[in-house]
Amino acid sequence: MFHHARRPRGPRPATVRRRRAATGLTALAAIALAGCSLAGGDGDDGGADPSADGGGVVRVVTHDSFSLSEDLITAFEADSGYTLEFSAPGDGGALVNQLILTKDSPLGDVAFGVDNSFASRAIDAEVFEPYTPADLPGSAEQYLADDAGSLTPIDVGDVCLNVDHTWFTEHGIAEPATLEDLLAPEYRGLTVVPNPATSSPGLAFLLATVGAFGEDGWVDYWADLSANGLKVVQGWSDAYSVDFSGSTGAGAYPIVLSYSTSPAFEVAEGADAAPTGALLDTCFRQVEYAGVLAGAENPEGARAFIDFLLTEAVQADIPGQMYVYPVDDRVELPESWTTFAPLAPEPFEVAPEDIAANRDAWIQTWTDTVIG
Numbered sequence: 001m002f003h004h005a006r007r008p009r010g011p012r013p014a015t016v017r018r019r020r021a022a023t024g025l026t027a028l029a030a031i032a033l034a035g036c037s038l039a040g041g042d043g044d045d046g047g048a049d050p051s052a053d054g055g056g057v058v059r060v061v062t063h064d065s066f067s068l069s070e071d072l073i074t075a076f077e078a079d080s081g082y083t084l085e086f087s088a089p090g091d092g093g094a095l096v097n098q099l100i101l102t103k104d105s106p107l108g109d110v111a112f113g114v115d116n117s118f119a120s121r122a123i124d125a126e127v128f129e130p131y132t133p134a135d136l137p138g139s140a141e142q143y144l145a146d147d148a149g150s151l152t153p154i155d156v157g158d159v160c161l162n163v164d165h166t167w168f169t170e171h172g173i174a175e176p177a178t179l180e181d182l183l184a185p186e187y188r189g190l191t192v193v194p195n196p197a198t199s200s201p202g203l204a205f206l207l208a209t210v211g212a213f214g215e216d217g218w219v220d221y222w223a224d225l226s227a228n229g230l231k232v233v234q235g236w237s238d239a240y241s242v243d244f245s246g247s248t249g250a251g252a253y254p255i256v257l258s259y260s261t262s263p264a265f266e267v268a269e270g271a272d273a274a275p276t277g278a279l280l281d282t283c284f285r286q287v288e289y290a291g292v293l294a295g296a297e298n299p300e301g302a303r304a305f306i307d308f309l310l311t312e313a314v315q316a317d318i319p320g321q322m323y324v325y326p327v328d329d330r331v332e333l334p335e336s337w338t339t340f341a342p343l344a345p346e347p348f349e350v351a352p353e354d355i356a357a358n359r360d361a362w363i364q365t366w367t368d369t370v371i372g
Contacts, residue, residue, distance in 0.1 A: 055081030058301035059108030061293070063095045063200075064088040065237075066112060067321045068314060076308050082301045091235050092200030092288075093118060099293070100125045106293040110302035112154065112309070116287040117203040119145040120356035128291035129299065133307050139329040140310075143287045145352070151289035154309050157324035158260040158344045159204035160283040161191075164246030166275050167254035176255065178281050179212055182225055189229030192243040192253040195371075197363050199235045201286070205257050206366055207355065208284035211348030219369055226370045246276040261323045264340035274340050283344035288324065 060066075066088065077083060087107060089098040096118040099111055103125060114122050122128065123146055132149035143153035161176075168175045176182055182191055194202035209218045231253060233239050240258050243251035246266060260283060263274040290309055292302040308314060315326035319334055325343065334341075 056083070056298055056301060058082045058084050058110065058298050058305055060084055060086045060305060061095065061099065061108040061111045062086060062088050063092045063113035064090055069317050069321060072314055072317055076305075080301075080304055080308075082298075082304060084305070091198070091237075093198055093203065096122050099127045103127050103294065106295050108293060109296035109298045110290060110292055110305050112288075112290040114151060114289045114291065115200050115204070116143070116145065116285075116289075116352065117200055117207060117355060117359070119151055119287075119289060120352060121359065122291075123150045124356070126294060129294045129296070131292045131303050131306065133303075133310055135307065135310055137310065137328040137330065140327040143327065145287075145289060151291040152306050152310070153287050153327045154290050155288045155318050155322060155324040155327055156343075157286050157288070158278075158280075158283040158347055159201045159208065159257065159286050160260045160278040160280060160344065161205075162240075162244070162246070162256050162258040162262050162276050162278050164244065164254040164276055167245045175277075177279055179209065179221070182255070183221075183228055185228075187228065187255065189231075190253060191225070191229070191255040192231040192233060192239045192251075193257040194236050194239050195232050195234055196366055201236050201257055201259070203359075203363070204284045204286050206362060207350045208282060208348040210362065211284065211350045219365060222366060222369050230370070232370060259323065260344060261319075261325075261337070261341035264334075264336050265323060267336065267340055278342075280342065280344040283347040285344070285347040285349075287327075 066086065073084060085108075089095055089107070092113050092115050095111065095113050098107060099114075099122055111128075128150045130149040131152065133152055136152065140153040143156065145151040145153075161179075161182075163175050165175070173186055176184070176187055181187065193205055196202040196206040206218075209221050212218070213221050231243065233243060236258070239253075239256050240247055240249075240262070242249040243253045244256035244258075245251050245254045246256070258278070260278040260280060263276045263278055266276045267274045290306045292299055292306065296302050310328065312328070312331065315328045315331045318324060318326045319337065319341075323341075325333070
């Protein structure tokens with residue numbers, strides 16, 4: 001079976017394992033924060049720690065389950081002379097909140113994991129210094145967050161409801177297929193989703209309902225869904241890895257918000273069928289970005305790290321490590337994804353300018369409607 005991790009924006013394997021940094025953190029804290037560093041090569045590019053060997057430190061701020069293969073990280077450090085140190089203040093929503101709160105004394109040099117549901121908020125707060133990589137793939141241009149190049153698209157994925165095929169078969173209940181289906185009495189008390197105020201996939205799902213039902217209908221939809229026994233949790237990790245019956249937590253809820261790629265993870269090695277499935281008529285497409293933090297101590301290293309994320313080797317590593325699609329559509333995908341991890345043919349859409357203008361109000365209205 002594929003490796004899988006608790007991650008806020010969708011299934012991905014455990015945070016990159018790195019040697020313990022010389023900061024006095026305990027091993028547990030180092031894992032929790034994804035803090036890490038490796039020695040780099042020779043030279044000095046003006047990083048945060050000019051006394052260190054190599055080109056200095058590049059501080060990377062991510063959501064709490066960023067993952068790339070260790071050999072790629074090691075190769076980048078060896079080739080560039082930079083030493084990478086990672087920190088993770090929380091999931092995608094928490095990441096943006098912290099970047100804004102600390103913008104006058106930034107947490108790092110470069111951030112990865114801001115998505116299109118929160119991007120305008122970070123851009124409006126002037127968190128990022130514009131940078132456009134010279135080798136930006138043509139397929140990434142459609143996902144640019146603004147004309148200034150404040151953020152660089154790195155990967156894409158569809159946030160969708162997932163169902164546990166085994167549970168529905170054992171209980172003799174037909175699986176839902178659409179958002180409207182979840183309101184039927186037979187699905188009462190079967191659905192768990194993360195809170196859009198604290199979770200980026202949760203917010204993506206809220207946006208899916210805005211796209212599906214419009215300004216005049218999405219609030220009523222959530223009121224009806226809440227009345228039908230909806231469970232709301234803080235983040236994706238709790239929803240998928242604890243409450244969902246079809247994953248490691250073997251919870252009580254056979255319908256969960258996750259990603260279209262999630263079922264590919266659940267397929268046992270050698271199996272020709274997945275025990276779970278994504279409902280492709282319930283999806284919102286999420287784009288994940290990286291950006292140079294304004295006021296970074298090592299902006300050169302930050303730009304080098306973004307360039308690194310767009311290399312063919314890293315883009316090819318992203319599906320297996322992060323369980324999302326690389327933004328570069330020239331990269332060959334794992335064979336199993338054709339069957340078990342398709343993108344939605346017609347995901348729901350909300351215009352970026354509408355998200356920017358209404359996001360906070362929509363979250364507050366959702367909170368008043370669902371949480372009370």
